[in-house]
Amino acid sequence: MLVNKVDKRVKLDKRDVVRYQILTHCFLNGIQISDSDLNCLTELGLLEQDELTSFCNKVAEMKIFKTPQSARNAINKAEKKSLLTKKGKSRKTISLNQNLNVQVNGTVLLDFKFVAVEAEEVQGSSKEAQ
16 A cells, blocks of 8 residues: 655644644544634643633633633533633632643644545445454
């Protein structure tokens, strides 16, 4: 079987590495996400954990969302999609869901390997396996 291999090496800053990891998770799991939501989750990933109200104010100041309430709505939406978790009762803390396995600290090397197999080759393989 002939394989067309694409090998790319790119040096990114920490923000882009976090953003890429979140975007890849969403793509692979069929989760629709807007640019604003992605930017919001990227900031949360960089902070690792923050107090909910404080974080909503920060992303509003950064102009990711127009108001802290818009940020809170996006956070609730992300929680329903299992992208982040909330803890606590009165002063809730938020963080990315650990299932995303987003790496932030130190030097991060992302080593994803994807393969796209033609439908005929998949069928041929299953016949051979039988």
